[in-house]
Amino acid sequence: MSELATKAEKLDASDELAAKRAEFVLDDVVYLDGNSLGALPVAVPGRVEDVVRRQWGELRIRSWTEGGWWTAPERIGDRIAPLVGAAAGQVVVGDSTSVNVLKALVGAVRLARPAHGGGPARDEIVVDATTFPTDGYIAGSAARMTGCTLRPVAPSDVPGVLGDRTAAVLLNHVDYRTGRLHDLPSLTAAVHAAGAYVVWDLCHSAGALPVGLDEHGVDLAVGCTYKYLNGGPGSPAYLYVRADLQDRFDSPLPGWNSHAEPFGMREDYEPAAGALRGRVGTPDILSMLALEAALEVWDGVPVDAVRAKSLALTDFFLECVEAYVPAGGVECLTPRAHAERGSQIALRRAGAGEVMRRLIERGVVGDFRQPDVLRFGFTPLYVGFADVERAARVLAEVLAEVPAEVPAEVPA
Amino acid sequence: MSELATKAEKLDASDELAAKRAEFVLDDVVYLDGNSLGALPVAVPGRVEDVVRRQWGELRIRSWTEGGWWTAPERIGDRIAPLVGAAAGQVVVGDSTSVNVLKALVGAVRLARPAHGGGPARDEIVVDATTFPTDGYIAGSAARMTGCTLRPVAPSDVPGVLGDRTAAVLLNHVDYRTGRLHDLPSLTAAVHAAGAYVVWDLCHSAGALPVGLDEHGVDLAVGCTYKYLNGGPGSPAYLYVRADLQDRFDSPLPGWNSHAEPFGMREDYEPAAGALRGRVGTPDILSMLALEAALEVWDGVPVDAVRAKSLALTDFFLECVEAYVPAGGVECLTPRAHAERGSQIALRRAGAGEVMRRLIERGVVGDFRQPDVLRFGFTPLYVGFADVERAARVLAEVLAEVPAEVPAEVPA
CATH class of the missing domain: 3.40.640.10 (Type I PLP-dependent aspartate aminotransferase-like (Major domain))
Structure with missing residues (x-):
């Protein structure tokens, strides 16, 4: 197990919101598109x-x-x-x-x-x-x-x-x-x-x-x-x-x-x-x-706890991306300062459309915004730190395959 | 069986839209409020x-x-x-x-x-x-x-x-x-x-x-x-x-x-x-x-057939009301001429709020509009002629009980 995977495990173990994940319908996909469409809460269908x-x-x-x-x-x-x-x-x-x-x-x-x-x-x-x-x-x-x-x-x-x-x-x-x-x-x-x-x-x-x-x-x-x-x-x-x-x-x-x-x-x-x-x-x-x-x-979820986990998730994602992706492989559009950061990370990369298509194929779902932006949203109620490590790891694999000079694509 | 009930039976037997009723979730209530909220089609829940x-x-x-x-x-x-x-x-x-x-x-x-x-x-x-x-x-x-x-x-x-x-x-x-x-x-x-x-x-x-x-x-x-x-x-x-x-x-x-x-x-x-x-x-x-x-x-329902049945339903309702309710018992606000009639009948009566409350209690659902209007909507896809006869009959019973001098009421 890599050092970052071990760190993810520890972070998940001490995550006070971890139990919330069971209140959503999720599968083995890493769902980082909750800033577009949140996952289905278990209580809704009934x-x-x-x-x-x-x-x-x-x-x-x-x-x-x-x-x-x-x-x-x-x-x-x-x-x-x-x-x-x-x-x-x-x-x-x-x-x-x-x-x-x-x-x-x-x-x-x-x-x-x-x-x-x-x-x-x-x-x-x-x-x-x-x-x-x-x-x-x-x-x-x-x-x-x-x-x-x-x-x-x-x-x-x-x-x-x-x-x-x-x-x-x-x-x-x-x-x-x-x-x-x-x-x-x-x-x-x-x-x-x-x-x-x-x-x-x-x-x-x-x-x-x-x-x-x-x-x-x-x-x-x-x-x-x-x-x-x-x-x-x-x-x-x-x-x-x-x-x-x-x-x-x-x-x-x-x-x-x-x-x-x-x-x-x-x-x-x-x-x-x-x-x-x-x-x-x-x-x-x-x-x-x-x-x-x-x-x-x-019910019973303090917004401050959500914010603390959100920042921990995005911090950890940036840490994993820096560790896994060679320098210059992507440009981060999201501010580093906590006071200027929401709950998503936006990475700029030529060929972002193709990169996102391959990420989704491999079970890491974010979204693509014209012309060259990869968006990853981190929903503290159901995203965990192991998800984050996996997303960054798969992202690094895909970036290594997709040439940076590929023109940005329009999604289907 | 009364003459009008017999007529209703005949009209239902020759109703080319009668089979449509099975495509809705209905019970033994006469539902004449489809002009407020249509009944649930069977296809929807799934x-x-x-x-x-x-x-x-x-x-x-x-x-x-x-x-x-x-x-x-x-x-x-x-x-x-x-x-x-x-x-x-x-x-x-x-x-x-x-x-x-x-x-x-x-x-x-x-x-x-x-x-x-x-x-x-x-x-x-x-x-x-x-x-x-x-x-x-x-x-x-x-x-x-x-x-x-x-x-x-x-x-x-x-x-x-x-x-x-x-x-x-x-x-x-x-x-x-x-x-x-x-x-x-x-x-x-x-x-x-x-x-x-x-x-x-x-x-x-x-x-x-x-x-x-x-x-x-x-x-x-x-x-x-x-x-x-x-x-x-x-x-x-x-x-x-x-x-x-x-x-x-x-x-x-x-x-x-x-x-x-x-x-x-x-x-x-x-x-x-x-x-x-x-x-x-x-x-x-x-x-x-x-x-x-x-x-x-x-699917496959001609609007002309819907209109023909709608007029037949409202005509028959007026016929039944005239037969069952003593003259002067209610005033019809809806025009008699087909060219001026939609698919509802509005009757004016002091105490309309109380009348409608009792009608609903007895399984005839229309609605009440301020200050003194009883509204009955006739949805041709699921209302039948026996429903119409029953509605008019129950209306006559209720009108006989509720004094016309009762002031109009505000619904709960």
Whole structure:
């Protein structure tokens, strides 16, 4: 047994989250793509079967009240809340991340423009230029529909461009490509100092590290639930609106589910109080209740323990890659500093498409991002240190076979 | 056996759709609430189990390509298309109805305002004042974000208010409350004559009667899938954009799933061609593939046969109610004329909340709408004529017990 394999064994033996792995359906594959689609929690299939066969099939419409369907968006939001450092009553589940970005960003612009005027005429939305594309596209739409201009800048340049014209700022907590963790507390404070409102996209951080929404005074946030929260393919996203902003939150999607009296079927729109003001239409029950079952794996799991293991996993992966891959074989895009690292490692290499194809063939599943990035996500609840050592070892084998001059490929 | 019960038996014996009932999970309840939540198709539980256990649990991210997850929105759209009289390539599934109303209505206003100017400055959205509330609320938001004013009018008054200022008109095909069927061909023609664009909400018509979107030149349409299409609680809605308008369709929700090259992760937004321009974020796979399984019940079912049975069911219900309920016992809100009737019967009665509570207790499930409406939906695929006779008979019993002066009640 190699020295690193022995080290992996020791790390696994002292891993306080190791038992969590049994709560997921896993095989002998090393699954490092939980930052794209989390693995299936064991509790989900039975719950979904109950929802379909009994709640829908037998109780039918009675389940809207008796089965707790109607209140699922805010109930499940409260289950996510502690994972992002939010007190209850501020998170609501539903719709896709993109749709929630529109709600949050238009909402933020409206918060920045008080109804009775006064103060500067804020007409600019600042967006992370390195962001996941959908955030930029939706921010462009939000700008267009609120009469703002869109200003894309690198996150590090954000503080320098803030001013009297800034209405809202949309930032990613962790960059989907490089795995870089941005400084949420200081960027939030900078946005507030300029009198503007910030929206954080937590897709690549929630469930992997502490977010501290309440602690840092974040205004609005969105996130998906199918990565580190393991909610299933395309499971509904969530929206956080800080409690003291809820009364002024003015959604661009005022659907009947967010009405103060939804079954009053009133012609005039009167928004509900609280998190459920972020609801829109009828909640997608099958996916939503699958997510609720998936969230049970978090019972008794402190987010700090998850973060500690996440950093240990990525540290160990870098150590193994350095040991197994000859110098210069790959370039690491992910920062070395813990304070700047999410829960993934991104390696750049010509021929990355082919490298990933061969890795997957040999039971190491990460993903490929155009044009030349290998992404490896480390989900602390089910990835172990022996997995990490194996992944790095197989990666070294594959890199030795695939010439570095191969052009990047488009996945099928 | 009463005369009407004998008639019901004969009607059931000659019902060419009678065998379809076996494709649904039903019990001895008379389920007349399929216009709220369709019954569970037998094919769904097994399909959902496969999606959860094998596609998600075992194949994980491979299912995005190998399992057909990525193309599900347009594939399932094509399955709905014939039910609403649309050729393939014009319907896409995803998001809630409310979200799709926003897409369609903002898209319609933008179609009405050519990029290069010219023509009248259209700044008015006309909306059915009797519409399901969410449509009115979202129309208000669309108006606000496109610089339009909202003009709510009764559908019959729509032609009289159309003019050079009209940008878009949002109409319900069948009124959710009264069951009135509006004249889609003539209202569409009137909107077009004014140079404006029409959006039809098909929630209460699709799957119950022919819609003829292509035939009547409808511009855009939206609908839910959990009523007559039996997709399950909160299953994703759909958006229709007529083929020749797709290249100009300019969505307020340009998420990455509608990009011409979604995995290019490009900073600039270039919309995809075709129906999938109406996509937004990652599709909600569990609910979407449950819907796909549910749509299999439509194989070989002509919509004209569904309409014929629907009218026969509602005619027979009215006949039974007239026979069993003393004159003046209830007021029918649904038009008698076939051309003006959807697939539900709405009866007005003081104490409707209590009446419905007792009906449900005795195995006849309809629903109650504020303040005094009893709604009975007739799903031709699984409701039979004996069900109808029994419903009317039990209704007469309950009406005899519940005093008409009881005030309307709010449901629990």
